[in-house]
Amino acid sequence: MDLQLKGRTCLITGASQGIGKGTARIMAAEGCRVAILARRKDLLDKLADEIAATGAARPAVLAEDVLQQGAPEVIRDKVYKALGNLDILVNSAGGSRPIPWDAGDDAWYEGMTLNFEMLRRLTMAFIPGMRAQKYGRVINITGSSEPRGVNVANSAKAAVHAWAKGLSRVVGGDGVTINSLPPGRINSEQILTKVHPDPKEREAFAKANIPAGYFGEPEDMGNLITFLASPLARYITGEVIHVDGGMKKFAF
Numbered sequence: 001m002d003l004q005l006k007g008r009t010c011l012i013t014g015a016s017q018g019i020g021k022g023t024a025r026i027m028a029a030e031g032c033r034v035a036i037l038a039r040r041k042d043l044l045d046k047l048a049d050e051i052a053a054t055g056a057a058r059p060a061v062l063a064e065d066v067l068q069q070g071a072p073e074v075i076r077d078k079v080y081k082a083l084g085n086l087d088i089l090v091n092s093a094g095g096s097r098p099i100p101w102d103a104g105d106d107a108w109y110e111g112m113t114l115n116f117e118m119l120r121r122l123t124m125a126f127i128p129g130m131r132a133q134k135y136g137r138v139i140n141i142t143g144s145s146e147p148r149g150v151n152v153a154n155s156a157k158a159a160v161h162a163w164a165k166g167l168s169r170v171v172g173g174d175g176v177t178i179n180s181l182p183p184g185r186i187n188s189e190q191i192l193t194k195v196h197p198d199p200k201e202r203e204a205f206a207k208a209n210i211p212a213g214y215f216g217e218p219e220d221m222g223n224l225i226t227f228l229a230s231p232l233a234r235y236i237t238g239e240v241i242h243v244d245g246g247m248k249k250f251a252f
């Protein structure tokens with residue numbers, strides 16, 4: 001299937017590791033001109049070199065902290081300078097934030113800002129351009145709506161789902177779609193070093209909770225992200241699509 005992505009422009013946040021990194025590889029292989037963003041420039045440079053070595057266009061490297069004051073506008077300007085316009089935005093920067101049930105406001109503010117507010121503001125920086133060019137794809141990497149305890153990320157990702165649904169209804173007539181993908185357990189830096197650092201525990205968790213029986217790879221997300229980025233996915237918007245090997249227990 002030709003996904004018709006050759007020459008399309010794409011920004012991927014959180015691309016130094018995990019889901020963002022895997023997605024950058026696939027988007028570049030499909031012929032997209034890609035910008036990769038995270039704080040760790042050394043990792044981004046390495047990924048850009050790896051992608052260039054495959055014969056694909058070398059991604060533009062944006063070493064930015066999305067939590068910095070004014071980051072959305074700075075990032076938008078740098079993306080437009082590097083790529084000329086933006087067709088596809090993959091919001092993957094973020095992370096789990098388990099906290100005590102009575103944690104203070106600072107923990108809530110940091111987790112909500114990273115996982116909801118900055119994602120929303122960055123998207124808003126690109127929506128006018130997408131509407132004007134009558135093409136846009138926003139794909140948010142979110143997370144579970146089945147909390148196992150108090151985790152700021154659960155609330156922030158639920159906020160993304162509700163906001164994205166509303167926005168999809170406003171921008172749908174301009175050829176702009178916005179969808180959210182909650183991963184189940186995908187092998188990534190945070191999963192392997194923080195959430196499930198012990199391989200034996202990982203295996204036991206997968207057997208007990210994931211019908212497929214194993215943790216997914218970033219490319220399991222990247223394949224769907226790439227399809228949703230394509231013109232072929234024009235009729236899919238406002239959706240929350242789980243990529244979790246069947247881990248979610250409820251039908252809706």
Ligand SMILES: NC(=O)c1ccc[n+]([C@@H]2O[C@H](COP(=O)([O-])OP(=O)(O)OC[C@H]3O[C@@H](n4cnc5c(N)ncnc54)[C@H](OP(=O)(O)O)[C@@H]3O)[C@@H](O)[C@H]2O)c1
Pocket residue numbers: 013014015016017018019020037038039040041043064065066067092093094095096114141142143144153182183184185186187188189190191
């Ligand atoms: N993997 C899973 O199973 C899973 C499950 C549920 C939800 N998710 C969600 O999926 C998304 C991707 O997660 P992942 O598992 O792939 O995580 P990961 O491997 O830990 O990668 C997180 C990425 O976000 C970037 N990042 C974090 N804070 C940033 C900041 N302030 N500014 C710019 N970039 C920042 C990191 O880069 P730098 O450190 O270099 O800045 C890194 O590239 C996250 O939103 C996460 O909440 C993942």
